Amino acid sequence: AQKVTQAQTEISVVEKEDVTLDCVYETRDTTYYLFWYKQPPSGELVFLIRRNSFDEQNEISGRYSWNFQKSTSSFNFTITASQVVDSAVYFCALSEAWSNYQLIWGAGTKLIIKP
């Protein structure tokens, strides 16, 4: 069973539009962590954010924001006023206490920002 679901395979928007990338996870653990990574065309994965299960505060970092909702098991990522440089594949990941915090990856969402 998929434990981390990124249902959007590819999203294409025009520059300056806002875009939200969805991440839904499945866990029975009360202690877990969620991550978002960006993979630009160069290939290296770049860490964006880590959130633990006890902290449901939303996070904002510049044009990026994250909405963590335990009630819906979601950890969604919004880019405001998108730019061409935001074009990349974005991955969501989960690590759970019971599995010694092994990383479980979503399939990724390819984001295309058109000028």
Place this chain on the structure above:
Amino acid sequence: DGGITQSPKYLFRKEGQNVTLSCEQNLNHDAMYWYRQDPGQGLRLIYYSQIVNDFQKGDIAEGYSVSREKKESFPLTVTSAQKNPTAFYLCASRTPSRNTEAFFGQGTRLTVV
């Protein structure tokens, strides 16, 4: 600077050859990981190691081998038994007990010619 280094960036292999991909980290991380990524696909775990001299198979270990003789190094050998080795290979490290994020290398693109 602390980081994780993969080499080479591009690698060409003839069919039937073994090749070894290098991964070195100076972050003092306990765990190291190898992932395979095919075009347009996500990450698939090949092998991981939580401590020196110990490693476990991931989801797609067949045709690959690893060693962890030093904390800093986790080389991956793609053997001739791997029937379709052309892919992008990513190495990562982290300290799971502290729930830190994983740091990734720049990747090695392996092509069978």
